[in-house]
Amino acid sequence: RAKIQVWLEWGESVQVIAPPGFGNSRFRRSLGGLYLNPKLLQTPDELLNAVKNSPERKLIVVDSLDQILESNYGVFFKYLKAVRDENRGNLAYVFLTSKLIGSGYLPLLGDLYEIISEHIENLPALEPAEYDLFGFSPTPKQLRDIQKLSGGIPALVKICALAMRDNTPLDPANNPKLKAQLEEMLSVSSDHPTYTNSKLVQDYMSLKPQPLSALETRLLDILVANKGTVVPKDQICQAVYPDVKNYAGVSD
Secondary structure (H helix, E strand, O other): HHHHHHHHHOOOOOOEEEOOOOOOHHHHHHOOOOOOOOOOOOOOHHHHHHHOOOOOOOEEEEEEHHOOHHHHHHHHHHHHHHHHHHOOOOOHHHHHHHHOOOOOHHHHHHHHHHHHHHOEEOOOOOOOOOOOOOOOOOOOOHHHHHHHHHHHHHHHHHHHHHHHOOOOOOOOOOHHHHHHHHHHHHHHOOHHHHHHHHHHHHHHHHHHOHHHHHHHHHHHHHHHHHHOOOHHHHHHHHHOOOOOOHHHOOOO
């Protein structure tokens, strides 16, 4: 967070990746500036007019950028670029998104893409001293357990603290709120670096069936289609490796 703040003071922009549960709102409130929420300003014109009518030219925070990556927002994107050009070195943008805005969006975003990509940071997890424990006073061991289970992800910190306070299970099968939170987080991103530090996330991911690769899917399809019969090797190779000439490198 301190690093992000330094960039903003230099008038540089940051794309901040914050999946559900990472305290997006809390972080956004700490920034100040002009806040643009596409969930409240629901049309491109409303977003455009909010920028035009505001005197704020130091910091503009655009929330949920990944939710408005559509061609009808093109004028809005061009205007953000123009405003930045007029206030270069002074105006910084923060683009909040639940997933990385990669180069595939360059045709849509145009010159704004370079600004969006000036700095890219994952919203960091909380340190134990930053936890909001909702009136719960954990023992040192309980605090360590919260840190290990949650990985410092704010939504999971809250769920852990309330479960310990109220003596309710921290098992997704018996804790609907925990299950819903994990499902929401993983539906957006399954590989956020902070997830490796959360035992709750790792345990839940280990129980979920992993999707088959394209190769595995083709193999399963041909075996199911020929259930009860022996499928010749050449037929399997033709179905599973259609692009491999003479099946070079394919062994028994």
